[in-house]
Amino acid sequence: MxxxxxxxxxxxxxxxxxxxxxxxxxxxxxxxxxxxxxxxxxxxxxxxxxxxxPGFVGMHIHGGGGHDYTECSFDAFNAATKAHLLHGATTVFPTLTSTSFDNIIKVAGLCEEMMKTNKVIQGLHIEGPYLNPKMAGSQWGEFLTEPNKDEYTQIIESTSCIRRWDISPEISGGYDFGRYTSSNGILTAITHTEAEYEDIKKAFAAGFTHAAHFYNAMPGFHKRREYKYEGTVESVYLTDGMSVEVIADGIHLPATILKLVYKLKGVEQTCLVTDAVKYAAFDGEIEDSRYIIENDVCKLADHSSLAGSLATMDKLVKTMVNKAGIPLEDAVRMASETPARVIGVENTKGTLxxxxxxxxxxxxxxxxxxxxxxxxxxxxxxxxxxx
Incomplete structure (x- = not known):
């Protein structure tokens, strides 16, 4: 036809x-x-x-439609993916929150099976569990650990579906992890980090080429006693060739910061991501007492941290255009062309x-x-x- x-x-x-x-x-x-x-x-x-x-490329999505990918079920994968597809995400990389070694292995196996029948799913994205506990935010502390080479090599050697993995580079073993993952063609990103400039330079040299949910779960310019120090944010800005992603829901970052990222990193190095949790594109009741929905965002119930967005990819584009004043064509490119290139599917996705x-x-x-x-x-x- x-x-x-x-x-x-x-x-x-x-x-x-x-x-x-x-x-x-x-x-x-x-x-x-x-x-x-x-x-x-x-x-x-x-x-x-x-x-x-072009259809949007969702490169950081934890769930939607009432399901989380960490649930590790066909129903969860299909429901969450469909919820975002309805809002224009024609390519999705399911994102795992910090979880156990055994569950990562199980989800990777399921993802491989899903990719055979659901072509919207193009690979797996793992966030954690190798995270700096001081910056873990809503990531569950019981799973946090330092990189274990035997563990992550076994995971990567057991599957071909992992396209991206995010960790805190400054923790013990972080740079070795980056060298291994990047050498295996996996997009390796910094996340939940308190890295400063020297740390970011080492991370970039080790293969960390992307910054997850830029500005969130990372410090900016700060002071310790009488001296001032650059934060992760300024260090990433200074690192040519390191791409970033922003949760452009209008809540995680204000329009002024979205404009700044667009101005300094540009269309070619900026991706729009939802970082969506299971309650995105969902009309049902929240049954998990750990979370609350307030002001169109998901928070930890104790108000200590944002827990993830409720956004879909179309909302990100709309926010960039209507609130940040970005031209439509550039907002679309940051939701399609740029993430397709950054995560390595530009040969088939991202442009018409x-x-x-x-x-x-x-x-x-x-x-x-x-x-x-x-x-x-x-x-x-x-x-x-x-x-």
């Missing part, structure tokens, strides 16, 4: 195209053209002047180009998702545009 999308603004790597069309066949983009003349035999879809953009997967989102002028195509097929529940 040949499908043709017409009458929309198409975001390409070269910029916007108007009066063009996108041709889809067998789950791939056949062509992005400057002509909107109907192709004979094609199923023509008029998008009514809206924006045709010939030969790539037909993962496409239709956004209206108010930056609302009106339709989602996954591998060229309309995702059930997102066809408000199509009649």
């Amino acid at each position: 040949l499908t043709q999308l017409i009458n929309g603004r198409i975001l390409t790597p070269q910029g916007w195209i108007t009066d063009g069309s996108v041709l889809i066949s067998n789950g791939k983009i056949l062509e992005v053209t400057n002509s909107d003349l109907a192709v004979i035999g094609a199923n023509v879809i008029d998008v009514k002047g809206m924006n045709i953009i 180009q010939k030969g790539k997967d037909a993962d496409i989102v239709i956004l209206d002028k108010d930056v609302n998702v009106r339709c989602v195509f996954s591998y060229g097929k309309i995702v059930e529940g997102t066809n408000t545009l199509i009649h």
Whole structure:
């Protein structure tokens, strides 16, 4: 079946195209053209002047729809992934919170199985358990430990699905961990850290090339007694080549900081992430007494820390545009093209180009998702545009 999308603004790597069309066949983009003349035999879809953009790449998502990926079940993986797919995340890397060695092995095995049937899932992301306990935040303390080489090598050698792993680089064994994971093609990121400039320089040299939920769970400029010191934030800004991600829900970071990251790190080095917990895109009741939902964000019940966002990828783009004043095309790129490149799936994801997967989102002028195509097929529940 040949499908043709017409009458929309198409975001390409070269910029916007108007009066063009996108041709889809067998789950791939056949062509992005400057002509909107109907192709004979094609199923023509008029998008009514809206924006045709690449599907979002969710590279840091703990859960959604009432389920957490750490639950390690087919139902949890499918439900959480579908919840975010409905909001335009056509590529998802399920994220594990700090958990046991045995559970990491189990989830990695399940992820491999899921990837055979659910093509939205493109690999596994592990956060922790090798974290600085002083900066652990909502990560559960009973699982925190220093890197154990026998343990992490066994995990990595037992599976091919791990695409990203985040730890605190400054803890004992952290730099060795970074050298090993990065040499195995795994995106290695700093997270939950109090690293300062010399630590970040060592981490970058050891293979840590990304900073998770930038500004959150890491210090900025600070003072100890009478002297002042750069924090992790300033150190990452000073490290050329280290990419960052921001939870652009408008709560974890204010619009002014989102503007600053955009200005200093730029589109090519900034990814938008949800860091979503199980209650994202969920209408049910919260039954876990450890959490509360307040002001559209999830917090620990004792108010000691934010526990994760309730955002979906479309909300991030909308926040960047409407609150931070970022051009739509740049906000979309930070939610699609940049994360696809940073995590290593840019050959098939992230941009609307010939030969790539037909993962496409239709956004209206108010930056609302009106339709989602996954591998060229309309995702059930997102066809408000199509009649």
